[in-house]
Amino acid sequence: MKxxxxxxxxxxxxxxxxxxxxxxxxxxxxGYDIEVAKILVRDVAKNRGFEVPEELLTSDPEEVFNDxxxxxxxxxxxxxxxxxxxxxxxxxxxxxxxxxxKFAIATVGDELIAxxxxxxxMLYYEASVAGGIPIINGLNESLTANKIEEIIGIINGTTNYxxxxxxxxxxxxxxxxxxxxxxxxxxxxxxxxxDAYDALYKIRILTSLGFGVNYDVDNIYRxxxxxxxxxxxxxxxxxxxxxxxxxxxxxxxxxxxxRVHPAMIPERHPLANVNDSFNxxxxxxxxxxxxxxxxxxxxxxxxxxxxxxxxxxxxxKDIDNYTAPRAINVKKPLLLKSMDETxxxxxxxxxxxxxxxxxxxxxxxxxxxxxxISSMIQKGQGHEWVSLVFVTHKTLEGKxxxxxxxxxxxxxxxxxxxxxxxxxx
Amino acid sequence: MKxxxxxxxxxxxxxxxxxxxxxxxxxxxxGYDIEVAKILVRDVAKNRGFEVPEELLTSDPEEVFNDxxxxxxxxxxxxxxxxxxxxxxxxxxxxxxxxxxKFAIATVGDELIAxxxxxxxMLYYEASVAGGIPIINGLNESLTANKIEEIIGIINGTTNYxxxxxxxxxxxxxxxxxxxxxxxxxxxxxxxxxDAYDALYKIRILTSLGFGVNYDVDNIYRxxxxxxxxxxxxxxxxxxxxxxxxxxxxxxxxxxxxRVHPAMIPERHPLANVNDSFNxxxxxxxxxxxxxxxxxxxxxxxxxxxxxxxxxxxxxKDIDNYTAPRAINVKKPLLLKSMDETxxxxxxxxxxxxxxxxxxxxxxxxxxxxxxISSMIQKGQGHEWVSLVFVTHKTLEGKxxxxxxxxxxxxxxxxxxxxxxxxxx
Numbered sequence: 001m002k003x004x005x006x007x008x009x010x011x012x013x014x015x016x017x018x019x020x021x022x023x024x025x026x027x028x029x030x031g032y033d034i035e036v037a038k039i040l041v042r043d044v045a046k047n048r049g050f051e052v053p054e055e056l057l058t059s060d061p062e063e064v065f066n067d068x069x070x071x072x073x074x075x076x077x078x079x080x081x082x083x084x085x086x087x088x089x090x091x092x093x094x095x096x097x098x099x100x101x102k103f104a105i106a107t108v109g110d111e112l113i114a115x116x117x118x119x120x121x122m123l124y125y126e127a128s129v130a131g132g133i134p135i136i137n138g139l140n141e142s143l144t145a146n147k148i149e150e151i152i153g154i155i156n157g158t159t160n161y162x163x164x165x166x167x168x169x170x171x172x173x174x175x176x177x178x179x180x181x182x183x184x185x186x187x188x189x190x191x192x193x194x195d196a197y198d199a200l201y202k203i204r205i206l207t208s209l210g211f212g213v214n215y216d217v218d219n220i221y222r223x224x225x226x227x228x229x230x231x232x233x234x235x236x237x238x239x240x241x242x243x244x245x246x247x248x249x250x251x252x253x254x255x256x257x258x259r260v261h262p263a264m265i266p267e268r269h270p271l272a273n274v275n276d277s278f279n280x281x282x283x284x285x286x287x288x289x290x291x292x293x294x295x296x297x298x299x300x301x302x303x304x305x306x307x308x309x310x311x312x313x314x315x316x317k318d319i320d321n322y323t324a325p326r327a328i329n330v331k332k333p334l335l336l337k338s339m340d341e342t343x344x345x346x347x348x349x350x351x352x353x354x355x356x357x358x359x360x361x362x363x364x365x366x367x368x369x370x371x372x373i374s375s376m377i378q379k380g381q382g383h384e385w386v387s388l389v390f391v392t393h394k395t396l397e398g399k400x401x402x403x404x405x406x407x408x409x410x411x412x413x414x415x416x417x418x419x420x421x422x423x424x425x
Numbered sequence: 426m427k428x429x430x431x432x433x434x435x436x437x438x439x440x441x442x443x444x445x446x447x448x449x450x451x452x453x454x455x456g457y458d459i460e461v462a463k464i465l466v467r468d469v470a471k472n473r474g475f476e477v478p479e480e481l482l483t484s485d486p487e488e489v490f491n492d493x494x495x496x497x498x499x500x501x502x503x504x505x506x507x508x509x510x511x512x513x514x515x516x517x518x519x520x521x522x523x524x525x526x527k528f529a530i531a532t533v534g535d536e537l538i539a540x541x542x543x544x545x546x547m548l549y550y551e552a553s554v555a556g557g558i559p560i561i562n563g564l565n566e567s568l569t570a571n572k573i574e575e576i577i578g579i580i581n582g583t584t585n586y587x588x589x590x591x592x593x594x595x596x597x598x599x600x601x602x603x604x605x606x607x608x609x610x611x612x613x614x615x616x617x618x619x620d621a622y623d624a625l626y627k628i629r630i631l632t633s634l635g636f637g638v639n640y641d642v643d644n645i646y647r648x649x650x651x652x653x654x655x656x657x658x659x660x661x662x663x664x665x666x667x668x669x670x671x672x673x674x675x676x677x678x679x680x681x682x683x684r685v686h687p688a689m690i691p692e693r694h695p696l697a698n699v700n701d702s703f704n705x706x707x708x709x710x711x712x713x714x715x716x717x718x719x720x721x722x723x724x725x726x727x728x729x730x731x732x733x734x735x736x737x738x739x740x741x742k743d744i745d746n747y748t749a750p751r752a753i754n755v756k757k758p759l760l761l762k763s764m765d766e767t768x769x770x771x772x773x774x775x776x777x778x779x780x781x782x783x784x785x786x787x788x789x790x791x792x793x794x795x796x797x798i799s800s801m802i803q804k805g806q807g808h809e810w811v812s813l814v815f816v817t818h819k820t821l822e823g824k825x826x827x828x829x830x831x832x833x834x835x836x837x838x839x840x841x842x843x844x845x846x847x848x849x850x
Contacts, residue, residue, distance in 0.1 A: 018570050018712045029569045031750070126567070132713035134567030141566070142551070142559030144454045145443050145733030270719055273698050278715075287443045287730035288557035290703075291720040294695055295713065305712035308570030316750035325456070325741035 001032035001315060004064045005039045006086055007077030008057075011100045011127065012039070013050060014304025015074060026308060030315035038064045040077075040086075065089050071319060072311060075099040084108050091115045091123065096319060098310040100127035100303055106201035110214050117324045122317065124310035129202045130155050130279045132302030133295040134309070138283075139209040146285030148210040150250040152425070155202040157277035157297040158186045158193035159225050159245040163262075164275040166233050167242055173228060185277055185298075195224035196245060196260045203247030206281070207258055211249060213333040215258065221339050223261035232349065232418055235389050236264045239347070239375060241422065242272045248423070256334035257342050264347055264422040270294075271425070282425075340398025345374065345422035347391050348404070353412040354386040362388065362407055369403035371395045385414055391422055426457035426740065429489045430464045431511055432502030433482075436525045436552065437464070438475060439729025440499060451733060455740035463489045465502075465511075490514050496744060497736060500524040509533050516540050516548065521744060523735040525552035525728055531626035535639050542749045547742065549735035554627045555580050555704040557727030558720040559734070563708075564634040571710030573635040575675040577850070580627040582702035582722040583611045583618035584650050584670040588687075589700045591658050592667055598653060610702055610723075620649035621670060621685045628672030631706070632683050636674060638758040640683060646764050648686035657774065657843055660814050661689050664772070664800060666847065667697045673848070681759035682767050689772055689847040695719075696850070707850075765823030770799065770847035772816050773829070778837040779811040787813065787832055794828035796820045810839055816847055 005012050019026060019034055027033050036056060044057045064070060065086075073090035075097060077083050083104050088111075090097050097116065099105065104112070105128045116123035126136045130153070139148075154160050158180055165176035177194065180186035192198045200222045208214050225245050236243050241264035249258045265272050270292050274280040279297025284290055296302035352358055363373055372393045380386035392400065400419075408416050430437050444451060444459055452458050461481060469482045489495060490511075498515035500522060502508050508529050513536075515522050522541065524530065529537070530553045541548035551561045555578070564573075579585050583605055590601035602619065605611035617623045625647045633639050650670050661668050666689035674683045690697050695717050699705040704722025709715055721727035777783055788798055797818045805811035817825070825844075833841050 014712070022570060022572055022712065025572055026570060132716060134563055134716075137562070137567050138559055141738060142562050142734050143730070144737040145447060145451060145730045147447055147450055268698075270695075270698060273693075273695060285730065287439070287447065287726045287733070289721045289724070289727050291557060291559075291718070293716070293718050295716040299714070301712045302714050305568070305570045305710065308712070309567050312569045313566060 001034050001072075002037040002067075002070045003034060003072040003074055003311065004037055004067075004070045006064070006073060006075045006083070008039050008041050008048060008052070009076065009078070010300045011076040011303045011307065013048070014300030015076060015307045016052060018301065018304045018308045026312060030312040032315050034311065037070055038067065040064050061086065065093060070095065072096045072098060072314060074307060074311065075101055076307065078103065080104050080108060084112070087112055088115060091119050091121055094119055094121055096122045096314045098124045098307055098314070100307055101125070102128040102198070102201040102205060106204040106217055109205065109208070120322050120324070122314050122322060124313060126310050127303045127306035129205050130281060131295070131297040131299060132305045133279060133281065133293045133297065134306065135206065135281045135293055136209060138293060139206065143283065143285055143288060143291070146287045148283065148285050150284040151203070151206050151210050151248070151281065152250075152271065152423070153203060153206065153247045153279070153281040154244050154271060154274050155247050155279050155281065155297060156193055156196065156199040156245055157279055158190070159196070159199070160274065160279070161185050161277045162194070163225065163228070163243055163245065166228070166230060170230060172230055173226065194226055196222050199245060199247045199260045203249055203258060203260055206247070207249040207256070210283070211256055211334055213256060213336070215336055219336060221259040221261065225262050227418060228262050228420070229418065232347070232420060235347070235349065235377065238377060239264070239391055240267050241265060242267050243420065244271060244274070246423065251334060252337055252341070252343065254334065255337040255341065257337045259339065259342065262420060264420055265425055269425050340396065340401070342397040343394055344397070345392055345394055345424060346400055347418075347420040347422050348389070349417040350388040350407070351385050351414040351417050352388050353384065353414070354381060355412055358388070358412055361410060365406045366392070366403050369399045371400055371403050387417070426459050426497070427462040427492075427495045428459060428497040428499055428736065429462055429492075429495045431489070431498060431500045431508070433464050433466050433473060433477070434501065434503070435725045436501040436728045436732065438473070439725030440501060440732045441477060443726065443729045443733045451737060455737040457740050459736065462495055463492065465489050486511065490518060495520065497521045497523060497739060499732060499736065500526055501732065503528065505529050505533060509537070512537055513540060516544050516546055519544055519546055521547045521739045523549045523732055523739070525732055526550070527553040527623070527626040527630065531629040531642055534630065534633070545747050545749070547739050547747060549738060551735050552728045552731035554630050555706060556720070556722040556724060557730045558704060558706065558718045558722065559731065560631065560706045560718055561634060563718060564631065568708065568710055568713060568716070571712045573708065573710050575709040576628070576631050576635050576673070576706065577675075577696065577848070578628060578631065578672040578704070578706040579669050579696060579699050580672050580704050580706065580722060581618055581621065581624040581670055582704055583615070584621070584624070585699065585704070586610050586702045587619070588650065588653070588668055588670065591653070591655060595655060597655055598651065619651055621647050624670060624672045624685045628674055628683060628685055631672070632674040632681070635708070636681055636759055638681060638761070640761055644761060646684040646686065650687050652843060653687050653845070654843065657772070657845060660772070660774065660802065663802060664689070664816055665692050666690060667692050668845065669696060669699070671848065676759060677762055677766070677768065679759065680762040680766065682762045684764065684767065687845055689845055690850055694850050765821065765826070767822040768819055769822070770817055770819055770849060771825055772845040772847050773814070774842040775813040775832070776810050776839040776842050777813050778809065778839065779806060780837055783837055784813065786835060790831045791817070791828050794824045796825055796828050812842070
């Protein structure tokens with residue numbers, strides 16, 4: 001059984017290694033001896049730090065696509081251009097496709113999936129979300145008896161590593177980021193991770209599987225972790241919370257909330273103990289109740305594990321005569337809620353002048369907008385500026401924002417230092 | 426699509442409810458409107474506390490097996506007799522089978538699976554282990570690229586509930602058991618749970634999938650939680666551990682350890698935070714690294730969720746013309762290690778006379794058998810009898826047992842109060 005890899009970076013290397021190391025298992029379980037017949041790379045001469053037979057490498061896509069004996073294309077190059085065209089070309093030449101490409105699946109996946117369906121080939125993408133964690137198969141195969149009510153994921157390892165460092169080693173965001181870069185968890189330009197684009201793509205993919213809706217990523221709320229300060233983490237601890245970057249998709253009164261942002265969650269919730277670069281996805285279904293899957297969200301071997309599992313899944317089906325099963329998507333898609341309609345608790349940290357009556361004025365304004373306070377800490381008494389920190393009860397975000405606009409304009413309020421959503425879970 | 430239920434207890438009720446409540450989702454995802462055409466029960470007249478059309482109930486198996494229009498048999502009666510015969514009969518009349526029956530799968534599952542393969546029908550049993558948690562599908566479909574190295578499960582909700590109560594509410598075993606019975610988590614006769622038979626069946630099933638070995642349950646070491654005392658839980662906390670009932674299957678030097686027993690695990694390990702009646706399975710694979718699945722291990726709806734997912738999985742395949750894919754089992758089964766060859770750390774609690782030189786004698790004997798102590802606590806000074814509690818470094822169980830025999834015979838040793846394995850994980 002001949003397959004080809006498109007790309008030989010981190011994930012490609014993992015796939016190659018697994019096919020070598022676990023040759024026997026893969027062969028027994030798939031029923032085929034798998035041969036990597038071609039590997040498409042940009043630069044054939046590049047030193048990759050591990051052994052791969054030179055004759056397999058090519059920079060000419062024609063060598064891959066014109067070879068009819070290659071039945072499965074494994075796309076591990078990332079990005080949309082040229083990955084999208086390559087996958088389309090593979091599908092149209094009736095080659096099955098496995099991809100680890102979250103960006104492509106999140107943004108142009110619907111076209112790819114439709115085209116695969118039309119051409120009677122399989123398009124698998126387990127590795128595109130949360131590396132080794134089999135969450136796609138979980139939603140596609142194991143949770144089919146459920147109405148999914150909530151998907152909440154820690155789906156970016158880099159930011160989870162940074163937040164873990166900030167929480168347990170009292171690092172600043174900057175020094176934790178630096179350490180993540182030194183460890184190879186974060187890129188030199190960390191935007192994709194810390195500004196939550198990566199998590200956005202992943203929650204978009206999970207939402208499509210769990211709720212059958214395909215919203216454009218540009219319409220999904222996204223907020224990264226750059227504004228999280230050590231002091232917020234300290235306050236979170238005082239209130240019994242930890243801060244995590246979450247991707248959230250949940251039903252709310254017949255609509256759907258989808259959002260990616262840092263949030264405080266209760267310290268004894270299973271997600272609160274997902275540390276370092278680990279990922280986890282927590283799901284509520286109306287039959288299964290709570291389910292969590294925890295594991296390595298990145299890395300060559302964990303991600304390669306999902307890619308190779310997809311290859312094996314394809315080979316365990318009838319690859320010559322494949323008919324796609326019914327889509328698992330339900331018919332009536334839920335409408336995307338605006339952020340104003342989002343309902344959570346909120347943590348708010350203000351910098352204010354320490355004069356009498358301040359708390360009264362703040363809470364009066366909040367009350368006028370149906371926002372009530374559940375707990376409060378005031379710090380720095382005796383100084384000119386003090387911190388007023390409070391957590392609200394469940395509140396509509398639109399109302400909170402209106403209230404905060406008014407509060408911001410009060411003469412004794414120097415700044416609204418931070419607002420972080422609190423997910424009671 | 427007509428199906429029949431065998432049994433209408435807790436799980437049967439869950440399946441019925443899900444097929445009613447999530448009719449639309451099930452229909453969309455399976456491509457069929459599913460009709461429960463018959464429900465085989467012992468007593469048709471019994472009041473079941475929920476509505477089910479009387480005409481569906483029958484106590485005559487012939488009505489089920491002689492109806493060719495029934496394509497899937499859902500066995501949710503439990504036990505081997507007559508469930509085994511019924512499933513065999515279903516398989517031989519080319520009906521697909523879904524079962525939640527851990528006891529049958531663990532003890533006579535190999536015959537059932539072989540017969541299903543021979544007859545070209547599907548036999549699915551996701552619900553037989555850990556209720557709603559899709560661990561069977563995980564092993565069968567998602568972890569196929571891995572050599573599995575370790576499976577460690579909290580796979581009995583009742584004992585986990587009891588141990589959680591003992592740990593966080595300082596209950597005795599007896600009062601925690603009583604509470605579990607009041608909550609409906611434990612049976613009037615709690616043997617199956619507290620003596621770890623239930624966990625034994627489940628680890629047997631997981632071992633067969635993860636390692637391709639089918640050991641007789643009678644050859645697998647099993648130890649329940651009756652001997653765990655509050656004082657052991659207190660000492661565990663002091664050493665930084667919590668006590669959980671674990672099912673363990675792990676490779677050890679080319680052999681396989683399979684065992685079910687209470688164990689101390691580090692308090693910050695993800696399994697340590699699996700509380701109440703929740704289950705979790707922690708897996709190490711040579712590609713995926715660490716993976717954990719967490720969820721409801723019992724209950725009508727969570728278990729029903731797995732049963733209905735299996736029904737949907739069957740319907741998404743070609744039910745008229747099914748060929749089983751290759752077994753995922755690897756060819757060379759690992760030999761079962763004897764408990765003497767097991768290697769872990771050990772927690773040991775002795776009741777001894779408080780006389781000088783005691784610790785020296787004990788540690789000398791341990792040392793003679795290559796057992797070394799990593800930490801020690803002595804309590805009760807000034808009383809006639811004191812507790813000597815210590816944790817060893819990694820030790821062969823055979824050597825430890827020999828050493829403990831000698832220690833037991835020392836004149837100042839009143840009793841070996843408890844020995845609990847410590848899994849460093």
